[in-house]
Amino acid sequence: MSTIDIRKATKKFGSFVAVRDVDLSVAAGEVVCLLGPSGCGKTTTLRMIAGLERATAGDIVIAGRRMNDLPPEKRDIAMVFQFYALYPALTVGQNIAMPLHYEGLGSAEIAARVNKVAGILHLDEVLDRLPGQVSEGEKQRVAVARAIVRDPNCFLFDEPLSRLDVELRHSMRGQIKAVLSNLSKATVIVTHDQLEALTMADRIAIMCDGLIEQVGSPHEVFARPANVFVASFIGTPQMNLIHAQYKGYSNGKAKVAFDQQDVDLKVNPAVAKLKPGKITLGIRPRAFTVVPEDTGDTIDAMAELIEPMGAETLIHARTRTGSDIRVVVAREKRVKTGEALHLVPDAAQTHVFAEDGKAVRA
């Protein structure tokens, strides 16, 4: 079975801990994205799976076998590199055939399989060219072709689309997803682009400073972020994170104070168990309803900057003491600069994070 299991994997470079106690399992046919800002340890985690870095502690189990001590060539994996890593002196066809050569297949068999993947990835025309003579998008497809030409235990992608321009990125995202869905292998994709992760992954593992902050389906990490970091990292425009004082809970509403306002907000009932103290409110820009007047459960702010984004309009609003609140409203809703806004957040989308940054949720 094509599966990956990482158990308590840690990687240290000298005294620097790049990856700390990472647990992650990828089922056969599942695509997991490692998502995080640069330097968060996602590529190191991928390289540990590949065997290009040795895990300092923990187990790397691929296809049910512990592979910590095996070099990459013995792990039977396929990987697509960020900069493609094509062999510069070999033609596109020879590049794709390389893994098969190492497997010791006959030349007829190799040619057949190379032609097959070249057909899937539309590379038939460029098989005889050198990597330097093909376009960026084609190089990327060659790298993918070289990975899928074999029948490996699992697929690893390191920032596969980061070098492509926006349009190519869109089309490649679809193509890679289509190719992967036909292969039913465990796949790990490293990316720092949340859109890439949200669109391609079955599950997303969000990393920060060497730790996995949350693992969940794209829907889950967006709708139920486990902590402040995940909340701030997923979603554009970014979630509003408001530092506030929690004062108590009554009638299903939490009394919170921030920026000289006292607001009663409908929140998750689990907040009732919280002791009064500092919290962070997380409300997505699209979770606000603009109402005509202050009704005690509204957040009051003044529209300061209006950015029309086409279908929607992004408003940067400012509270009395100057906290920035981003609000997205429908295009039809006309708001003028300087206008006072009364905002009612949707209770289901109002996240309360305790002082330690963890979400308070039933």
Add this chain to the structure above:
Amino acid sequence: MADIATFWERIGLRRAGGVAEAGWGRTLAAALISLIYFLPVLFIIFTAFKPQELALSVPPTLSPTSFFGLIPDQFVFTPTLENFGSVFSRVMTTGSQPESTGFDLFFFNSIVIASVSVLLALAIGTLAAYGFSRYPLKGNDTYLFIILTTRMLPAIVVIIPVILMFRAAGLSGSYSGIILLYTAFNLAFTIWMMKSFFDELSTDVEDAARIDGSSGMKVFFKICLPQVVAGLAATFVFGLILTWNEFLFALLLTGPDTRTVPVAMNQAVSSGGRGTDWTLLAAIETLFLVPVFVVTFFLQNHLLRGVTFGTVKK
């Protein structure tokens, strides 16, 4: 003014704005400067073809032909190959038959000793450089510095211990001795040079090769080495020139059978008590130039890439 500017531009001595092909003016200036640098070598080569009595004539003869009357007759000499013949065989004592001078052996020695030791250093040094580059030791830089220090001392400083060691080991006068010494001599340079080439390579391709199923050895030979051919060529030529010209160690550590050309040249021109035979010297030097010239000529494309390596970022 505009006309003058365009004239200078046209012959290429003034920048016409932007990057353009060099005009004739610049090409000519470059050729002239190159010629000045090349003059001493040219003079030696001409001298090799002169009759002995014209070697030091004043005014000097400058050309083997008059270029259809362009050069006055007193500067023209009639070329002869006599000097080249006497490099290999000539009359040693007055009145006797010409004898072999042994220079065929000395040329053979120079070629074998220089090429074997440089190739040996290249083989060992490239492997070492790859190790230093890819599998750094604790204190990697210290090791590299220690290797570099072997090139900091002038040869003359270490010559006495080296002679004593060679005598004790019975290596004096043998091929293996001098080859061993030159190999060691070239190693530091080879390691540093090749390490910088390996450092510049993207390790992604090597990683990709390993994931595709290639072992460490195959990665080195099939992926890395082909990418540093320019570096190998440049290192080879630099090492070859250095070793080819080496005089001091060769003088003290080779025997009559393993003598190299620089040493033999010195002995040939100063023997016989007739003063320096300049045309003979020039002939030896001209022949001495040929092998290095041939190697450099065939490797020139690689060399250019090798010596300009790293000046343009990928």
